[in-house]
Amino acid sequence: xxxxxxxxxxxxxxxxxxxxxxxxxxxxxxxxxxxxxxxxxxxxxxxxxxxxxxxxxxxxxxxxxxxxxxxxxxxxxxxxxxxxxxxxxxxxxxxxxxxxxxxxxxxxxxxxxxxxxxxxxxxxxxxxxxxxxxxxxxxxxxxxxxxxxxxxxxxxxxxxxxxxxxxxxxxxxxxxxxxxxxxxxxxxxxxxxxxxxxxxxxxxxxxxxxxxxxxxxxxxxxxxxxxxxxxxxxxxxxxxxxxxxxxxxxxxxxxxxxxxxxxxxxxxxxxxxxxxxxxxxxxxxxxxxxxxxxxxxxxxxxxxxxxxxxxxxxxxxxxxxxxxxxxxxxxxxxxxxxxxxxxxxxxxxxxxxxxxxxxxxxxxxxxxxxxxxxxxxxxxxxxxxxxxxxxxxxxxxxxxxxxxxxxxxxxxxxxxxxxxxxxxxxxxxxxxxxxxxxxxxxxxxxxxxxxxxxxxxxxxxxxxxxxxxxxxxxxxxxxxxxxxxxxxxxxxxxxxxxxxxxxxxxxxxxxxxxxxxxxxxxxxxxxxxxxxxxxxxxxxxxxxxxxxxxxxxxxxxxxxxxxxxxxxxxxxxxxxxxxxxxxxxxxxxxxxxxxxxxxxxxxxxxxxxxxxxxxxxxxxxxxxxxxxxxxxxxxxxxxxxxxxxxxxxxxxxxxxxxxxxxxxxxxxxxxxxxxxxxxxxxxxxxxxxxxxxxxxxxxxxxxxxxxxxxxxxxxxxxxxxxxxxxxxxxxxxxxxxxxxxxxxxxxxxxxxxxxxxxxx
Amino acid sequence: xxxxxxxxxxxxxxxxxxxxxxxxxxxxxxxxxxxxxxxxxxxxxxxxxxxxxxxxxxxxxxxxxxxxxxxxxxxxxxxxxxxxxxxxxxxxxxxxxxxxxxxxxxxxxxxxxxxxxxxxxxxxxxxxxxxxxxxxxxxxxxxxxxxxxxx
Numbered sequence: 001x002x003x004x005x006x007x008x009x010x011x012x013x014x015x016x017x018x019x020x021x022x023x024x025x026x027x028x029x030x031x032x033x034x035x036x037x038x039x040x041x042x043x044x045x046x047x048x049x050x051x052x053x054x055x056x057x058x059x060x061x062x063x064x065x066x067x068x069x070x071x072x073x074x075x076x077x078x079x080x081x082x083x084x085x086x087x088x089x090x091x092x093x094x095x096x097x098x099x100x101x102x103x104x105x106x107x108x109x110x111x112x113x114x115x116x117x118x119x120x121x122x123x124x125x126x127x128x129x130x131x132x133x134x135x136x137x138x139x140x141x142x143x144x145x146x147x148x149x150x151x152x153x154x155x156x157x158x159x160x161x162x163x164x165x166x167x168x169x170x171x172x173x174x175x176x177x178x179x180x181x182x183x184x185x186x187x188x189x190x191x192x193x194x195x196x197x198x199x200x201x202x203x204x205x206x207x208x209x210x211x212x213x214x215x216x217x218x219x220x221x222x223x224x225x226x227x228x229x230x231x232x233x234x235x236x237x238x239x240x241x242x243x244x245x246x247x248x249x250x251x252x253x254x255x256x257x258x259x260x261x262x263x264x265x266x267x268x269x270x271x272x273x274x275x276x277x278x279x280x281x282x283x284x285x286x287x288x289x290x291x292x293x294x295x296x297x298x299x300x301x302x303x304x305x306x307x308x309x310x311x312x313x314x315x316x317x318x319x320x321x322x323x324x325x326x327x328x329x330x331x332x333x334x335x336x337x338x339x340x341x342x343x344x345x346x347x348x349x350x351x352x353x354x355x356x357x358x359x360x361x362x363x364x365x366x367x368x369x370x371x372x373x374x375x376x377x378x379x380x381x382x383x384x385x386x387x388x389x390x391x392x393x394x395x396x397x398x399x400x401x402x403x404x405x406x407x408x409x410x411x412x413x414x415x416x417x418x419x420x421x422x423x424x425x426x427x428x429x430x431x432x433x434x435x436x437x438x439x440x441x442x443x444x445x446x447x448x449x450x451x452x453x454x455x456x457x458x459x460x461x462x463x464x465x466x467x468x469x470x471x472x473x474x475x476x477x478x479x480x481x482x483x484x485x486x487x488x489x490x491x492x493x494x495x496x497x498x499x500x501x502x503x504x505x506x507x508x509x510x511x512x513x514x515x516x517x518x519x520x521x522x523x524x525x526x527x528x529x530x531x532x533x534x535x536x537x538x539x540x541x542x543x544x545x546x547x548x549x550x551x552x553x554x555x556x557x558x559x560x561x562x563x564x565x566x567x568x569x570x571x572x573x574x575x576x577x578x579x580x581x582x583x584x585x586x587x588x589x590x591x592x593x594x595x596x597x598x599x600x601x602x603x604x605x606x607x608x609x610x611x612x613x614x615x616x617x618x619x620x621x622x623x624x625x626x627x628x629x630x631x632x633x634x635x636x637x638x639x640x641x642x643x644x645x646x647x648x649x650x651x652x653x654x655x656x657x658x659x660x661x662x663x664x665x666x667x668x669x670x671x672x673x674x675x676x677x678x679x680x681x682x683x684x685x686x687x688x689x690x691x692x693x694x695x696x697x698x699x700x701x702x703x704x705x706x707x708x709x710x711x712x713x714x715x716x717x718x719x720x721x722x723x724x725x726x727x728x729x730x731x732x733x734x735x736x737x738x739x740x741x742x743x744x745x746x747x748x749x750x751x752x753x754x755x756x757x758x759x760x
Numbered sequence: 761x762x763x764x765x766x767x768x769x770x771x772x773x774x775x776x777x778x779x780x781x782x783x784x785x786x787x788x789x790x791x792x793x794x795x796x797x798x799x800x801x802x803x804x805x806x807x808x809x810x811x812x813x814x815x816x817x818x819x820x821x822x823x824x825x826x827x828x829x830x831x832x833x834x835x836x837x838x839x840x841x842x843x844x845x846x847x848x849x850x851x852x853x854x855x856x857x858x859x860x861x862x863x864x865x866x867x868x869x870x871x872x873x874x875x876x877x878x879x880x881x882x883x884x885x886x887x888x889x890x891x892x893x894x895x896x897x898x899x900x901x902x903x904x905x906x907x908x909x910x911x
Contacts, residue, residue, distance in 0.1 A: 085858030085895050212854050219859035220847040220866060222795020222835030229794035237789075262761070262778065298798075299778065299785040389799050389807055389860040389894045438797070438860025439894045470800040661854055665900065669857055672896025695804035695892065704885035706898035 061188035063144035065118040066096050066137065073168060073181030075102050078112040080119035080137075081129045082410055083215075084440035086666065086725045088129045090214040091658040092137055095130075098206040099141030099198050102168035102180060109214040114412040114432035122434075124410040125445050125540065127626035127723025130658055134721050142196035144187070148180050151187035167205075201656060201718040210661035215436065225436040227407030228467065230395045235463040236265060238456045239301045241291040241308055242476045245688030246535045247337040249315040250289045257307040258293060263300035266460055267293050267308070272451055273422065281324035282414045284446045286476050286537045292452075294460050298467060318535070333535045337688035343507055344380065346532060347484045351378075355503050355528035358514035361584045362524035364490075367499025371490035375563055379487070379552035381751040383507075383683040384480035384541055385690075385698060390438020391473040396453035397463035402429040405454055408437035410444040415451075422451055423458060442540030446478045474698060475690040479683055480541035482507040483548040487556040490524070495564045497575075498524060502553070505530035508538060511545040516624060517595065518557070520588035521575035536685065542673065543726035546625040547733065551678065551751065554621035554734025559747065568620055568738070569603050590624040594653045597715050598622055598629040602651035605713045606633035619739030623731040626723030628654040629715075632671065632731055636739040642754075643743050645675050645736065648710045652728055655719035664712040667728045671710050674732025676701025679754040699754075764824055768793075769837025779825035783817075784808045786824050787834060795835040795863050799892070806891030809864040809871075810834050816871035818890075835863035838870060846870045849908035857895035865891045869905050878909055 060068040060076065068076040077093035093109045112119050120136060123129075145165055152170040153160035155178075163172050171177040201208075218225055243249055255267035269291050273279070291310065295301040316335040321328065368374060394407035403425055409415060412432040420427040437444055453466035468476070485504030492498045500522045504512040514527035541547065561571040573596060580592035599622055607613050608620070622631030635647040648671050657663045680699035684691045692698035733751070740748045763776045768791070775790050787793040787810075796819055799807030803818035810819045811833040838844045842851065846869050856862045865888070872879055872887040879887065884905055893901065 085856075087857065210854075212851065213856055213859075215859065216851050216854060216856060217842050219856045219862050220835075220850045221838075221842050222793075222863045224794045226794075226797075226860060228788075228798060231792070231794075297785065297789040299781045299789070303778075303780075387894060389797070389805070389858065389892065391798070437858060439858045441894075467798075470802075470805075665854065665857060665897065668899055669896035672898055673894075676896070694802055695800050696802065700805075700892050700894070701896070701898075702890075702892060703888040703898045703901070706896070706902075708881075708899075710899060 061184035063147055063184065063187055064140040064192055066140040067100060067144045069180055069184035071181045071184065073106055073179040075100070075107050075168070075180065076110055077107055078110055078119070080112050080122050080133065082122065082124040082408075082412065082434040082437060083111065084124055084408070084410065084437035084444065086124070086129065087213060087659065087662045088124070090211055090662060091130055092133055093214065094206050094211055094658055095133065095137040096141040098204055099138045100145050101165040104206055104211060106168055111434055111436075114416070114434065116413050122413055124440065125442065127628070127726040130721045131627065131723060138198045139196065142198045143192050146193045146196040147187040147190045148183050150190050151183040152178055155183065155186065207658055208656065208660060211659055213662065226390050226438050227393045227395065227435045228390055228438070230406050230435055230465065232397070232463050235395070235465055236294050236296065236460065237298050237301045238292050238294045238453070238464050238466045239305050239469070240452060240466070240472065241293070241305055241310065242287050242472065243312050245337055246537075246685070247315055247335050247688040248312045249287065250291065251311040251313040253291055253311065254309040257309065258304040261300065261304035261307060263296035264304045265294045265296070267291070267304070268459070270455055270459065272448060272455065276321060277421070278321045278323045278328065280414070280418060282411065282446055283418050283448070284478055284537050284539060285448050286478070290452065292456055294456065294464065302469065315535075332533070334533055335535065338534060338536060338685050339687055340382065340684040340691075343482055343685070347380070347482070347505065347507065350505055350530050350532055351484060351486060351503065353530065355505070355530040358512060358527045358529050359519060359585070360526050361519070361522065364499045364501055364524040364526040367490045367524035368488065368501065370492070371499065372493040373491040373563065374488060375491070375560060376486060376488045377556055377559060377747075377749060378484065379555065379749050380484045381482065381548050381551065382681070383482050383536065383538075383685075384677060384681045385474050385477050385683045385692070386439070386441045386443035386541060387474065387698065387700065388437070388439030388441060388443055391470055392443070392449040392468040393466055394450045394453040395463065395465045396450075396457035398423055398454055398458040401425070402431070403454060404431045404433070405450055406433035407435055407450070407453075408440070408444055409434055409447060409450060410437070410440050410442075411447070414445075415447045418447070418451060419454055423454055441542045442544065443478055446539045470695070471693040474683070475693050477683070477690070478537050478539035480544075480547065481509050481511075481538040483511045485511060485548070485552045487552065489556070489560045489563075491563060497522065497560065497564065500524070501526040503528045503530075504552075505532065507532045507536065508534040511548045513545060513549060513589070515587050515589045516549075517579070517590050518575050520583045520585055520590075520592075521579035523584055525584065535688070543625055543730045546623060546726070546730040547677075550621060550623040550730030551733030551737060554623065554731060555737040555747070555749070558619070558621075558734070558738040558741070567609065569599055569608055572622065573599055590629075594629045594715070595622070595624060598631050598651045598653045601713055601715055602631040602633060602649065605651060605711065606649035608633060617739055617742040619735045619737065619742060621731040621734030621738060623727070623734070625730060626726045628652065628722040628724060628727035630667075630728040630731055632728075632735040634732075634735040634739040636743045638743065643740055644705070645707045645739070646709075648707050650710060650712045650728060651715065652712070652724070653715035653717070654724045654727065655717060655721040657714050658721060660714070663714065663724055666724055667712045668710045670728035671732050672701060672706050674729050675707070675736055676705070678733045678736045678751055679705075680752050682752050682755070762825070764827070766824070766827060767829070767831045769833060775824070777824060780823050783810065783819035783822050783824055783827065783832065787819065793834055793836055797860055797863060799861065799864070805861070806868060807861050807864040809867040809891065811867060811871055814871065814874055816868045835867055838866065844870060845908040845911045846873065846904070849904040849911070852907060853900045853904040855897050855900040855904050857897055861891060861893045865893065865901055869901070869908065873905070873909055879905065
């Protein structure tokens with residue numbers, strides 16, 4: 001075994017293309033290149049040293065698909081879900097370890113490979129990871145514990161019911177005791193029990209106790225963890241030249257100059273999907289025909305790409321065959337070359353046309369007709385680029401009878417059927433490995449870069465890593481859609497809210513969630529929606545749709561509260577109490593009690609309305625999405641002549657919090673992200689071309705713009721965990737907008753706030 | 761192509777590359793040292809930060825031909841066993857989310873503390889604002905720098 005700490009120049013992990021899953025463990029342990037890296041995070045030096053002496057491949061006993069134990073009591077727990085910074089490589093194994101009842105110090109964590117039979121859905125997105133694995137992972141841990149107890153019972157010839165466990169030790173009243181490792185090989189032969197009991201929340205010793213990031217040491221020492229770090233011997237680098245604008249396509253190209261450049265192997269055009277390919281919901285393609293340059297190294301390929309001579313032409317309307325929800329259907333993607341100012345004009349026109357009614361309660365038309373005052377406001381937001389720090393990339397090695405793909409991906413299970421179709425290989429001959437992702441935010445749920453890499457490897461018959469530059473990544477995106485919404489409130493002569501109407505739409509999807517608050521709290525309510533088809537590709541972006549709604553709706557409620565002469569938190573509480581006591585309609589998505597709980601906690605922790613905070617310029621907002629509730633109070637000041645968020649108080653109800661300090665980190669990050677996106681985020685187009693292509697013209701929030709302090713508070717309860725990665729993000733937008741009003745005296749309706757011309 | 765003997769993390773490494781090749785790609789592609797990250801390619805994000813004779817530089821925008829005899833330190837060579845005070849502080853504050861930018865953040869922070877052992881908040885902002893963290897861990901980074909400064 002190599003010294004695990006002396007690896008600054010050794011090969012990255014899991015680089016052996018074509019190895020089967022079974023042989024992987026053994027091979028990597030033998031070469032010392034892969035598996036050992038998984039352990040270098042180990043904070044206990046002794047344990048790590050001990051590990052390095054083990055012949056791991058020979059001694060692991062597997063107890064359920066998630067757990068392996070050595071005789072020396074080292075416990076390996078597999079993380080089923082891809083990691084993109086939400087810290088599932090720590091929180092999911094914590095759930096297993098809790099029910100296994102082991103000592104967290106003895107746990108090493110390893111990312112599982114893609115295996116939906118063994119590991120379930122393996123989908124990172126929708127703030128789902130902890131939610132969907134809450135029961136199965138605890139059941140796996142509890143089952144393994146039961147198997148260890150049974151093994152001890154057989155060994156000691158005592159009833160299993162008399163054996164207890166604590167921190168990885170089995171004990172019997174006779175005084176007999178054994179570490180899990182001593183019973184592991186026997187336990188591995190026992191059938192997995194079906195009904196192992198899990199602990200009560202009050203008995204948790206690992207869950208709800210903060211644990212450090214399982215890959216923390218690897219991260220701070222620069223270990224090869226990410227897709228871009230993946231390499232194998234003989235691997236080529238590929239870069240794609242895509243059309244310069246949405247609505248354009250390849251006409252012709254001359255590669256003579258590029259091919260003469262050093263290190264270049266091939267330049268050619270290819271189609272991502274063949275004619276008539278039936279696209280699933282996540283088979284988004286930005287452009288179907290692409291040019292690719294393949295060569296030995298990144299810099300050589302970058303330089304050769306600049307020597308391409310390419311003619312592009314308008315693509316015109318394009319017909320595509322879509323599958324997935326709604327069944328098989330033909331859709332026409334319009335060919336127009338879009339420009340941002342015209343997109344806004346188009347949205348304003350569409351907003352005037354009759355829309356699709358999503359929900360109607362009572363008689364909203366009458367309420368507005370009889371109103372003493374009607375407040376109407378329109379909110380707009382641009383496309384956003386995800387801008388993950390690690391640009392899109394993927395490794396592929398496609399051979400005649402099998403394929404290995406590896407890299408950063410949120411939803412490997414959705415990629416497999418498509419890979420099988422486009423490569424014409426059976427799904428069981430395709431191995432997908434998930435590397436750590438340098439951010440995701442929804443972008444890596446759309447895998448055209450995986451398919452591109454696979455197509456290229458198949459053509460050039462070599463292992464290939466496809467690399468997007470930042471410019472590729474930003475101009476060839478799957479963006480957050482453009483949205484608009486108009487809200488109307490009807491007040492009677494006594495300033496009671498008697499009617500509420502929202503109509504919203506976007507390019508190319510509508511943001512409206514008709515059954516969310518304040519639906520259910522109002523007798524007369526109307527929500528409708530429209531959409532404008534576009535050739536600009538869009539997809540999920542941290543809290544899809546909610547990230548716009550919480551800006552618009554929560555700003556609007558602030559203005560309504562002002563018109564009613566009510567405190568903005570009190571208005572929300574009054575509405576929620578109504579929704580709780582006597583809800584309107586049956587189909588209301590949210591739990592009014594949990595919503596109230598978050599607002600009450602926020603009020604308390606921020607000292608809302610207290611005399612000592614009277615001088616502060618504060619904005620508040622709260623929102624429900626991904627089954628959780630989050631709210632923020634934003635304190636704003638003017639710094640260097642610009643509005644600056646100095647302090648944020650956050651309250652979140654996401655049920656049981658698995659890893660409190662990491663959860664706080666997630667909320668802090670969502671707050672910073674929300675401030676950054678609301679102030680600066682925008683991807684605009686001119687004649688179909690993205691006008692921003694790197695961080696010099698796409699402004700990202702930086703150190704000096706982050707708040708000085710973010711206080712995060714969680715509602716304490718025993719509710720099964722609900723989402724966390726997304727829910728705290730949307731309400732930041734509304735709280736910032738409302739604080740801007742207090743700070744500048746103007747309402748902000750159009751994002752990004754730093755460049756909009758405030759309406760008077 | 762041209763031959764260079766580069767001093768990297770205390771060792772001499774020979775490479776034969778085009779003189780225009782940025783240090784970033786020499787490290788990543790030719791020397792198999794991927795701790796230094798590619799983020800933007802134009803010195804706007806700081807993910808590629810390394811030290812040249814102790815100063816933080818963006819390796820994506822500096823050609824290998826400009827290195828000369830200067831010593832390069834990368835995140836892999838900052839310490840043995842994550843022992844550098846900045847790395848220890850990063851672990852203590854559990855800074856990372858996705859982790860992709862953190863190597864560059866740590867290199868910028870280590871260079872800052874070397875030249876300014878007790879930075880103010882403004883000093884930290886000035887030195888660190890070239891490093892983007894898309895996950896938004898800026899507050900923890902600041903706290904970690906202050907902890908490292910104490911040690």
